[in-house]
Amino acid sequence: MPTTATAASRRRKSSSSRRDDEAPIIPILARKVREVEAKAQKGKLGPTNRVKFQVIAFLVREERTRVKADPELTDSARAELLKRLEGVAQILAKTAARDTSIIPLLEADQATSPVAKRMRRDWLLESGAELPPDELIITDVVPVAATPVVSAAIAERQVTPPMVESRLESNPFLAPDTSVAIPKETPRRRLDGWDLMGPLYKAFETGAGGGAASMELPPVPEFDHISPKGLEVMPHQMRFVEAVRAGKRSFLLADEPGLGKTAQSVLAASVAGAYPLLVVVPNVVKMNWAREVERWTPQRRATVIQGDGENIDAFADVFIVNYEILDRHLEWLSKVGLRGLVVDEAHFIKNLSSQRSQNVLALASRVRETTPDGKPLLMALTGTPLINDVEDFDAIWRFLGWTNGERPGSVLAEKLDATGLTPADKAFYPEARDAVISMGIVRRKKKDVAADLPDKLIADMPVQLDDEFGRSIRQAERELGERMAAKYRRIIEARGRVTDGIDEDIVRLVAQHEFDDAKNADAGGDNVFTMVRRIGQAKAGLAADYAVQLQRSVGKVVFFAKHIDVMNQAEALFAANGLRVVSLRGDQTSTARQEAIDAFNNDPAVSIAVCSLTAAGVGVNLQAASNVVLAELSWTAAEQTQAIDRVHRIGQDEPVTAWRIIAAHTLDSKIAELIDQKQGLSLRALDGVSVEPGSQDSVQLAALMHLLREALGA
Incomplete structure (x- = not known):
């Protein structure tokens, strides 16, 4: 004869079976949600369990809607089934609280991907549900042909971090948008025959x-709805x-x-x-x-x-x-x-x-x-x-x-x-x-x-290269000019014509040929690039010494250079003068670079930031200083502007002065002049300022043409 406990157990099973007959999907959902919960307790959910999590979520909603609308259920049975569904929903919520990345998965209200549709079908069939034919046969969606992103040249370098694979497979519920794959008929336009x-x-x-190149923007709204707490959007x-x-x-x-x-x-x-x-x-x-x-x-x-x-x-x-x-x-x-x-x-x-x-x-x-x-x-x-x-x-x-x-x-x-x-x-x-x-x-x-932003001034500081190094630079410039002049004369002789003045077409031809040779790393002898580098090396000590004197009178200084050896020479001189510096270079990690920036802006003991023009000329905030020393000139006006504007930006309280160190009587002076001329293009195109159009030649090519004209006595 069965014990009382056994009899009670059978009665509970019988009662549970009757309730399961009324909602056979619920025990399946309860089992599946426990599986997902167990996985989540061990770490972030993988792709399969993320799909399972979302299918459970929308099946709970489907079943809740069905139970509430079923006229054959008694009030007590309906309340019991809704209570069980609520239990499943609570486990889903706890799981989502543990892995917050799956919270958006709760929002789907239907299965839209083949994977999710199959999972829903199989669970419903397991519960004994009868499904219409269109839900029994599930086919994969044919992918839309897309423009190739990865070229054959870089295909072998592609990587897929392990966690990315999880993301790619975790949200299959967005049906692919095929509308962009349908070619649209382009209407015939009046200007179709014109080169535009x-x-x-x-x-x-x-x-x-004329006028600034800026679209019409909406007015400032009456209320600021976007600024986070403690911040203010301008x-x-x-x-x-x-x-x-x-x-x-x-x-x-x-x-x-x-x-x-x-x-x-x-x-x-x-x-x-x-x-x-x-x-x-x-x-x-x-x-x-x-x-x-x-x-x-x-x-x-x-x-x-x-x-x-x-x-x-x-x-x-x-x-x-x-x-x-x-x-x-x-x-x-x-x-x-x-x-x-x-x-x-x-x-x-x-x-x-x-x-x-x-x-x-x-x-x-x-x-x-x-x-x-x-x-x-x-x-x-x-x-x-x-x-x-x-x-x-x-x-x-x-x-x-x-x-x-x-x-x-x-x-x-x-x-x-x-x-x-x-x-x-x-x-x-x-x-x-x-x-x-x-x-x-x-x-x-x-x-x-930013009407309250202080003024910005670019001041040129000519320096004399009087030592042997400086004299060798000037000699090298003359030799480079003479080399191009000899080539110019050979071309004139070969063409068999005599001109009263200088033939600018041949000047450009010779300078372009020299420039192309200079870009070849294997080319020997002095060229426009090695000349500028030697000038930078010759100026390094003078520029660093000026930065030391400047720091003693105005406080923090930002020192920009183009070449590593110039930066090294400057840092050695700063250390010899007992100044604490930070360095911003291209070979630093992002973390080390940010630590250097923070130290310069926040630590009163840090006096000078030694910066690479290419590595620190963009996206860096150094507004703790108001004085910039440009030890070497850039090849572009844009690079020079970017460097100076690391200091001249919103939040700056002091007038900003950029001191360009220029080697007098060398190619350096001409490069500075050419950089200033390049500002005209931006002023016309973007700001609508009336400025005479200048040459569109690169600074390097224009500098070589200048050396050649000097050698020809122009």
Whole structure:
């Protein structure tokens, strides 16, 4: 005869069986949710259990709706079943609290991927449910043909960090968007027969129409809805973010350096909901970007990709990668469903033949293809979009989808067509410039949006190279000029003609040939590059000594140089004078570089920051100083401006002075003059200033032409 306990157990089983007959899916869900909970207790869920978690979540909702609507259930039975479903839901909630990356998976209300559909079908069949034929047969979705992102040349370098595999497989519930794969018929336009790219460049080169190259932005809202607690967004930043809120999704943000482009981008992504977001940056600013994401959008997670990405957080909202390693991460980045792409210091991609540029453009194309509405957030950030030529715009416009390099895109073409003009009409050019600007160019100058920002002055400090080293430099310059002059004369003789003056075409030809030879690392003898390096070495001690004297009178100083040996020489002199310095170089880790920046800005004992022009000239905040020493000249006006604006930026209270150390009576003086002339292009194209067009030659080529003319006695 059974014991009382046994009888009670049988009664409980019988009661449970009756309830299971009324809702046979519930015990299956209870078993599955316990399996997921056990996995979550051991660490983050893998792809299979993430799918299982989400299928449980929407089946609980389906069953709850059915139980509430079932007229055959008694009130007590309905209450009991709802209580059991609530128990499953509570386990789901506890699991999500343990692994917060799965919280978004609770939001799906149906199975949309083949994997999830099969799982739901199998569980329902296990419960004895009868399913319609269309739910029994499940086929995989044919993938949409996509533009290749990874070229054959870099395919073998691709890496997929282990955690990324989990992310790629963890959210299969978004049905692929096939709308972008359907070719759209392009309407015939009035300007289809015209070459439009040349006129567009010309419109900017001449500054047609005048005025700053900045689109109309919404007014500052009455209330600040975007500033995190303890921070305040400046009016010009808020207006930009309001443009994003209004629906604009592609921008060339060309504000002058120091006006907070990073913060504007982070806030724009938040307002647009453009996550996952990829930010491609110079290596020197990766850690700073991660800080800015945390600072302005503390509810979002950022991860910095280093090397092969073994330690990244694959479920982060923002991925930050530097240009140099982007190539090995293209494949997986093209698959994670990016909804936004920011390219910082976008002038880095101006060379379309470079792998760097090709990587960024291919990835941007993929992001446009895979974003459901075809309108991802694309932002090119650079305070210096034009370096030598107005066609530096080309790669940036392609990245933003405004042109394809050969013709304007459909939106820009419509705007040009709407002018009713053609490139044969003079009035076309200001209209064309305005059309491109309206696509999303935003350019603000410090004097216009930061009225309280102190003045900036560039002061030249000529120095005499009177020692033997200095005399050898001047002799080498003369020999280089004479070498080119001899080649010039041979060409004149070979052509058998005599001219009264100098033939500028042949001057250019000879200088270009010399320049091409100089770029060959195997070329022997002195060339324009070795000359400038020797001048920098000769000036190093004089520049460092001036920085010491300056530091004693004004406090902290930022010392910029182009070459490592110049930096080393300066640091040795600073140490000999008992000064504590930090160094910002290209071979540092991001962490070490950020520690050096923090020490300079926050530690009163640190007197001088010795910085590489190329490694620390962008994205670095050194506003604890108000004096900059440029020990070596850059080859571009943009690089010089970027360096000075590490100090002259929002938050600076003192007037900023940049001291250019220039070796008198050498090529250095001419290079300084040429750099200043290069400022005219940006003033015309971006700021609408009336400046006489100058030469579009590179500084190096122009310097060689100068040496040749001097040797010819011009």
